[in-house]
Amino acid sequence: MARLVVITGPSGVGKGTLKRGLLSELSLPESISATTRLPRQGETDGTEYHFLTRVEFEQRRDSDDFLESAEYAGNLYGTLRSEVEARSDGAKAVVLEIETRGAEQIRDRDPDAILIFIAPPNSAELRKRLEGRGTDDPEQIAVRLAEAERELTLRDEFDTVIVNDDVARATAELVTQVRSRLD
Ligand code: ADP
Ligand code: 5GP
Numbered sequence: 001m002a003r004l005v006v007i008t009g010p011s012g013v014g015k016g017t018l019k020r021g022l023l024s025e026l027s028l029p030e031s032i033s034a035t036t037r038l039p040r041q042g043e044t045d046g047t048e049y050h051f052l053t054r055v056e057f058e059q060r061r062d063s064d065d066f067l068e069s070a071e072y073a074g075n076l077y078g079t080l081r082s083e084v085e086a087r088s089d090g091a092k093a094v095v096l097e098i099e100t101r102g103a104e105q106i107r108d109r110d111p112d113a114i115l116i117f118i119a120p121p122n123s124a125e126l127r128k129r130l131e132g133r134g135t136d137d138p139e140q141i142a143v144r145l146a147e148a149e150r151e152l153t154l155r156d157e158f159d160t161v162i163v164n165d166d167v168a169r170a171t172a173e174l175v176t177q178v179r180s181r182l183d
Contacts, residue, residue: 002088004110005095005178008103009118009155010148011073012130014164018118019097021171022178029087030095034060037075040135050080068109070101073143077102092182100151103158114181115158116174121165123148 005028007015023030034050036057045051052060057076061069069078079096087094093114096106106113120126126148130141155161160177164170 001084001094002091003093003182004084004106004113005093005182006103006106006113006115006158007095007097007118007174008100008115008151008158010120010126010151011099011144012126012133012148013118013120014129014167014170015097015118017167018162018164018171018174019095021167022174023095025171025175026092026178026182028093028095028178029091030097031079031083031087033077033083033096033098034066034080035075035077037077068098068102068105070099070105072099072101073140073147079106093178099147100154104154107157114178115160116177117155117158117161118170119152119155119161119163121163123152 007019009015019030022028032046032050034052034057036052036054039051043049054076060066061078065080066078067081067084069076077099079098079102084094103115107115127145130136130144136144162170162173
């Protein structure tokens with residue numbers, strides 16, 4: 001299996017935005033996660049996520065199909081072993097974008113994993129980004145901001161913290177960090 005690059009941090013901080021820059025800059029593959037969350041408008045099965053029912057997810061978890069999995073904001077999310085294995089061939093690393101409970105599982109099980117925490121400049125900016133993204137209703141935003149309070153206390157558990165103040169600057173820092181750790 002290729003090495004794992006784990007991008008973690010609170011929802012809305014810009015993990016997906018920075019990940020896209022990293023993938024294109026270093027030509028790395030990403031693992032498509034599984035979730036029980038319903039697809040958002042424009043999301044399709046197998047592209048953003050493998051969308052599973054809770055029963056399907058739990059069956060696959062019982063069969064040990066996941067490298068890590070966690071409950072987050074009322075839904076299950078997990079990294080399928082089969083995804084990482086399929087994308088490992090010829091790749092220097094496979095990139096995972098996951099919340100902090102899953103990242104802690106990878107950290108505890110895989111000493112070679114590269115763990116990067118993306119932090120917001122401040123909590124007000126995080127709220128602004130979640131609201132501005134327009135994908136979550138006010139109740140879901142409140143749940144995610146409550147999760148963020150907990151997740152932000154964990155930042156020092158990971159190898160590197162990158163503050164996503166500016167997309168271009170933070171992407172460049174992420175690329176430099178990952179490149180130096182993969183060399
Ligand atoms: P996550 O994947 O962590 O949930 P996203 O990548 O979806 O976060 O980003 C959440 C929102 O914030 C998006 O609308 C994105 O365009 C915006 N965003 C990301 N990074 C920045 C930044 N540095 N400054 C301002 N807005 C940003
Ligand atoms: P969203 O519902 O906004 O797509 O994702 C919610 C949170 O789940 C985000 O922080 C996202 O990074 C995280 N997530 C996505 N896929 C996985 C996964 O496979 N495992 C874990 N533990 N978290 C994931």
